[in-house]
Amino acid sequence: MQYAVLCYNEESVTEAWSRDENDRVMRDLAAVEKKYAEAGRLGPVARLMPTTAATTVRKSAGESFVIDGPFAETKEQFLGFFIVEADTLEGAIAFAKELAVANPGTGAYEIRPLRLFKPGGGPK
Amino acid sequence: MSELAWIDLALTAARPQAMGALLRYFRDLDLAEEAFQEACLRALKTWPAKGPPRDPAAWLILVGRNSGIDRVRRRARERPLPPEEVLSDLGDAEDDLAERLDGAHYRDDILRLLFVCCHPDLPATQQIALALRIVSGLSVKQIARAFLVSEAAMEQRITRAKAKVAAAGIPFETPDAAARAERLSVVAAMVYLVFNEGYSAGTAAAADAPFATEAIRLSRLLLKLFPAEPEIMGLTALTLIQHSRLAARFDADGQIVLLDDQDRTLWDRALIDEALVLIDKAMRHRAPGPFQVQAAIAALHARAATPGETDWAGIERLYRTLERLQPSPVVTLNRAVAVWRLEGAEAALALVEPLGERLSGYFHFHGLRGGLLKELGRREEARAAFDRAIALARTPAEAAHIRQHLDGLQRERAEAD
Numbered sequence: 294m295q296y297a298v299l300c301y302n303e304e305s306v307t308e309a310w311s312r313d314e315n316d317r318v319m320r321d322l323a324a325v326e327k328k329y330a331e332a333g334r335l336g337p338v339a340r341l342m343p344t345t346a347a348t349t350v351r352k353s354a355g356e357s358f359v360i361d362g363p364f365a366e367t368k369e370q371f372l373g374f375f376i377v378e379a380d381t382l383e384g385a386i387a388f389a390k391e392l393a394v395a396n397p398g399t400g401a402y403e404i405r406p407l408r409l410f411k412p413g414g415g416p417k
Numbered sequence: 418m419s420e421l422a423w424i425d426l427a428l429t430a431a432r433p434q435a436m437g438a439l440l441r442y443f444r445d446l447d448l449a450e451e452a453f454q455e456a457c458l459r460a461l462k463t464w465p466a467k468g469p470p471r472d473p474a475a476w477l478i479l480v481g482r483n484s485g486i487d488r489v490r491r492r493a494r495e496r497p498l499p500p501e502e503v504l505s506d507l508g509d510a511e512d513d514l515a516e517r518l519d520g521a522h523y524r525d526d527i528l529r530l531l532f533v534c535c536h537p538d539l540p541a542t543q544q545i546a547l548a549l550r551i552v553s554g555l556s557v558k559q560i561a562r563a564f565l566v567s568e569a570a571m572e573q574r575i576t577r578a579k580a581k582v583a584a585a586g587i588p589f590e591t592p593d594a595a596a597r598a599e600r601l602s603v604v605a606a607m608v609y610l611v612f613n614e615g616y617s618a619g620t621a622a623a624a625d626a627p628f629a630t631e632a633i634r635l636s637r638l639l640l641k642l643f644p645a646e647p648e649i650m651g652l653t654a655l656t657l658i659q660h661s662r663l664a665a666r667f668d669a670d671g672q673i674v675l676l677d678d679q680d681r682t683l684w685d686r687a688l689i690d691e692a693l694v695l696i697d698k699a700m701r702h703r704a705p706g707p708f709q710v711q712a713a714i715a716a717l718h719a720r721a722a723t724p725g726e727t728d729w730a731g732i733e734r735l736y737r738t739l740e741r742l743q744p745s746p747v748v749t750l751n752r753a754v755a756v757w758r759l760e761g762a763e764a765a766l767a768l769v770e771p772l773g774e775r776l777s778g779y780f781h782f783h784g785l786r787g788g789l790l791k792e793l794g795r796r797e798e799a800r801a802a803f804d805r806a807i808a809l810a811r812t813p814a815e816a817a818h819i820r821q822h823l824d825g826l827q828r829e830r831a832e833a834d
Contacts, residue, residue, distance in 0.1 A: 303427075303430055303473075304637075304641075305431070305634075305638070306426050306427055306430040308430075308634055308637060309426050309429045309430050309634065311630075314422070314426075342690070342691050342694065343637060344641070345640040345641055345644065345653065345695070346691055346694045346695060346698075348698060359701070360645075361644045361645040362641075362644030362645070368471075368472055397420075398423030398426065398469070399423065399426075399427050399469045
């Protein structure tokens with residue numbers, strides 16, 4: 294089974310990271326990614342720009358309209374995701390827990406099994 | 418990341434919202450600050466064992482509010498006449514606490530917190546110091562170091578600024594749309610001052626200049642509160658692009674490296690990309706303003722992979738727009754740099770000379786004028802201009818940069834002789 298592991302945290306926290314803290318978190322996460330990638334179990338990984346960079350296209354009966362900002366105003370923001378292959382839910386939970394050890398503190402990982410996965414050809 | 422580190426981050430992140438709410442409850446900056454400090458101490462004690470609360474800001478507001486009320490009551494007992502209206506106010510606050518914590522107020526809370534730091538009677542440096550102390554939570558020591566004054570002097574400055582704010586009265590009515598827009602533009606200008614203070618006094622060591630990163634944090638916060646304001650998009654984009662060059666702006670000896678000589682691979686692409694997105698978003702609103710135009714100018718520099726690819730014509734056009742939106746001799750001076758590249762030193766000098774009266778105390782005026790005169794072979798006048806510039810330099814790096822020009826003139830003269 295493939296799972297999306299969705300990262301939620303308060304942006305105000307991740308934006309308060311110093312450059313060193315940011316680099317350290319990215320390095321520690323990369324170590325976990327490497328392990329799963331070498332086992333052939335890691336799909337695409339993405340980190341999103343802050344929600345202030347987001348634009349939302351709202352569907353409507355007539356022409357869709359465009360709104361500045363993210364779709365939902367939430368306490369914690371959707372900041373990125375990992376796609377991982379795991380035999381069971383326990384495996385996906387174990388992956389998320391490893392991420393949490395690499396990047397402790399506030400926030401959460403939401404595990405969502407994939408229903409459809411199109412890896413796509415690009416962009417690289 | 419250690420336990421202490423993430424708690425510290427969570428407290429820093431929650432600070433503007435929590436301080437904003439506590440200021441609304443207590444209507445007093447000192448009391449709000451003490452209450453917040455108290456809440457932070459409790460957080461340090463309880464969070465390690467229990468983990469972070471789901472909503473750190475709400476937690477800090479509740480705990481801070483309770484400790485603040487205790488403090489007010491204790492003070493009331495120590496005084497012969499209890500401030501009855503303060504206490505009854507707090508009673509009311511309790512009743513609709515749930516409603517107040519749901520975030521409906523928090524936008525105006527944070528805006529108010531920033532706005533009180535911008536009191537027009539406060540000189541710019543005090544506005545900056547106050548905002549960094551109250552909103553960002555930088556220590557007095559950090560702020561003092563950046564302003565090159567003693568901690569005691571900075572402490573005194575901040576205390577005086579707070580007293581002035583308190584005496585002026587803090588605006589507690591919920592602003593209407595026009596008042597909100599007015600507050601937002603005043604606050605945006607202050608955030609830009611914070612950024613500039615860091616930028617011009619900046620050194621390669623970001624730790625010595627946390628102002629720039631704090632200003633970026635504040636402008637992103639404003640954008641989160643006002644996601645559809647193109648000028649706030651512009652402000653954020655501008656600070657991001659300027660900051661993206663930090664690693665390239667100084668060499669190993671701390672000397673200034675000019676834009677043309679910077680190693681562009683050291684520019685932080687992630688910050689530039691984010692800024693370009695924000696400029697794209699702002700453009701859709703078709704409501705240009707000074708911050709957007711300045712961001713667009715910075716973006717034209719950022720988009721050029723080499724100095725030779727810089728779109729100077731575009732930059733000159735944008736400075737013309739800026740002159741119209743926000744006429745200022747400094748803007749014209751900047752346009753002159755673009756004119757120098759497009760039409761040469763003669764044309765640029767013609768634009769620069771009439772500014773002398775208003776910019777006689779401005780380092781960059783004399784620096785640019787010296788550079789133009791030097792290129793035109795008017796060495797003695799160039800030397801005089803560079804001498805003026807050195808006298809006006811605000812940092813050793815600025816002075817050292819001008820000294821290089823003077824040394825260059827010296828060499829030219831020696832070769833000529």
